[in-house]
Each structure stands twice: as C-alpha cells, then as structure tokens.
Amino acid sequence: METICMTEMKMSSPVEHGVLTCLCMKALFIAVIFGVTSDVTAHGVTEGDKGYILESTGILPIPFIYLGAKHMMTGYDHLLFLLGVIFFLYRLKDICIYVTLFAAGHVITLLSGVLFEVAVSPYLIDAIIGFSIVYKSLDNMGAFQRWLGFQPDTKIATFIFGLFHGFGLATKILEYELPADGLLPNLIFFNIGVEIGQILALAAILIAIAYWRKSGKFMNHAYNTNTFMMMLGFLLMGYQITGHFILFSTI
Numbered sequence: 001m002e003t004i005c006m007t008e009m010k011m012s013s014p015v016e017h018g019v020l021t022c023l024c025m026k027a028l029f030i031a032v033i034f035g036v037t038s039d040v041t042a043h044g045v046t047e048g049d050k051g052y053i054l055e056s057t058g059i060l061p062i063p064f065i066y067l068g069a070k071h072m073m074t075g076y077d078h079l080l081f082l083l084g085v086i087f088f089l090y091r092l093k094d095i096c097i098y099v100t101l102f103a104a105g106h107v108i109t110l111l112s113g114v115l116f117e118v119a120v121s122p123y124l125i126d127a128i129i130g131f132s133i134v135y136k137s138l139d140n141m142g143a144f145q146r147w148l149g150f151q152p153d154t155k156i157a158t159f160i161f162g163l164f165h166g167f168g169l170a171t172k173i174l175e176y177e178l179p180a181d182g183l184l185p186n187l188i189f190f191n192i193g194v195e196i197g198q199i200l201a202l203a204a205i206l207i208a209i210a211y212w213r214k215s216g217k218f219m220n221h222a223y224n225t226n227t228f229m230m231m232l233g234f235l236l237m238g239y240q241i242t243g244h245f246i247l248f249s250t251i
Contacts, residue, residue: 053173059182061189068193071169073201077129077236078165080229082198083205084136085158087226098158099202105162107191113170114178114187122171123244129168130240132161133233137226 049067056063072078085102089095112118135157138144145151178186212218 053176053178056186057179057181059185059189061185064186064189065193065196068190068195069197069200070193071190072194072197077126077133077168078198079201079205080133080232081129081136081161081165082202084133084140084226084229086202086205086209087140087222095202095206098155099198101155101159102162102165103195103198105159105164106166106194109163109166110170110173110191110194111184111187113167114173115184117174118167118170119174120167120171121244122168122175123240125164125168125171127237127240127244128164129161130233130236132164133236134230135161135233137230137233140226141223141230 049070052063053067082099082102085098086095089098139152139154139157209218
C-alpha cells in the first residue's frame with residue numbers, strides 16, 4: 001500500500017526532477033541563513049527538568065516515566081520523522097512494524113549512549129536527526145526512485161535513524177552527569193515514558209491523518225506537505241550545524 005500511494009503521488013504531481021532539486025537547494029540556503037542568524041541550542045531537556053534530574057537520587061519510576069513521555073510529546077523532530085514514516089502507511093500491522101523499528105533504535109542508543117558515556121557533539125547528532133526528516137520526506141516524494149533508480153529499504157532506514165534519535169538525547173543527558181544510584185532503572189523508566197508518549201502522539205497523528213484522508217484532499221496535498229516537512233528538516237540541519245561551528249569556534 002505504501003509503494004502504491006507514493007507512485008500515485010508521483011504520477012499526479014506536476015513537479016519534475018529539476019524543480020525538486022531546486023526546492024532542496026532553496027531549503028538548504030534558507031537553513032544556512034536561519035542558522036547563522038539564530039541563537040542556536042541543541043535538542044535536549046528543559047532547564048526545569050535538568051534541575052530535577054541533577055537533584056534526583058535512587059529509583060524514581062513515575063518522575064522518569066513522566067520526563068520520557070514529555071520528551072516525546074514535545075520533541076518536534078521525533079514527531080516530524082514519525083509523521084513522515086507513517087504518512088503512506090494504511091495498515092495497522094505496517095504502522096506497528098515501522099514504529100517498533102524506530103523505538104528499538106531509540107532505546108538501544110539511549111541506554112548504551114548513557115551507560116557507556118559515548119560523548120559526541122549533540123549539535124552534529126541533531127543535524128543528522130534533521131537529515132532524517134529530509135530523507136523521509138524525499139522518500140515519500142519518490143525522489144530516490146527518480147534519482148537513484150531504486151527504492152532504498154525503508155525499514156532499515158527507519159531503524160538506523162531511530163538509533164540517531166536515541167543517541168541525540170543520550171548525548172544531552174550525559175551533560176547532566178546523572179547520579180549512579182538508580183541510573184539503569186531510571187533510564188528504563190524514562191524509555192517506558194518515551195514509548196507511552198510515542199503511542200499518545202502517534203494516536204493523535206493517526207486520527208488527524210484519517211480525517212484528512214477521508215476529506216478526499218490527502219493525495220492532492222501530499223507532495224506539498226512532504227516538501228514543507230523537508231524544508232523543516234533542512235532548517236533543523238542548518239540550525240544545528242551552525243551551533244556546532246559556533247561552539248567549536250569558542251573553544
């Protein structure tokens with residue numbers, strides 16, 4: 001069903017290969033300008049939550065479940081990527097498979113990144129997360145089939161980008177030097193919260209898309225919607241890459 005929908009959108013869209021390439025270049029240019037003129041901060045945890053994390057000791061199930069759910073519900077980058085992933089998925093089975101792959105990647109790198117203290121620039125990781133939104137939007141528009149002549153494996157891509165999404169938060173959490181007391185259980189509870197938040201956010205997205213599809217205008221606006229998502233991904237990339245170089249220049 002996913003492939004059929006992408007094919008229908010490509011056939012009905014008047015935008016050709018050259019126009020799509022032009023849109024990508026314009027979006028990248030806007031991203032650079034936006035990044036240079038913005039006060040850049042990396043994706044992470046709010047100051048209030050940061051203070052709570054630093055002061056917490058022992059095993060705290062409810063607070064960390066809440067923090068995990070809050071992170072997912074307010075994580076616009078995660079939500080945009082999930083929207084792209086399920087955009088052309090109609091069967092519940094397919095949705096569960098892709099969301100599970102994303103969640104598995106997220107869990108693996110969040111836990112391992114914090115427990116093994118893998119330190120990487122959060123700006124670079126968040127730039128890759130921005131790229132994941134660009135990638136999925138282009139995938140939904142059938143760009144890779146046109147440019148490369150084949151369709152990359154969407155399941156593998158979803159899992160790989162899930163790894164980066166989880167690693168993005170892990171790099172930020174490492175900055176807060178969580179107490180060793182109850183670290184692993186609290187991280188597990190945090191992940192449980194993330195999955196709860198993901199289910200709630202996903203439910204809202206699916207309800208909205210279901211109404212949109214019933215309106216009969218879904219396919220008419222699918223291309224433009226994914227183009228807009230792609231531009232948001234480019235903006236996030238420019239925002240974070242600029243932040244990395246600003247940070248690097250101050251060291």
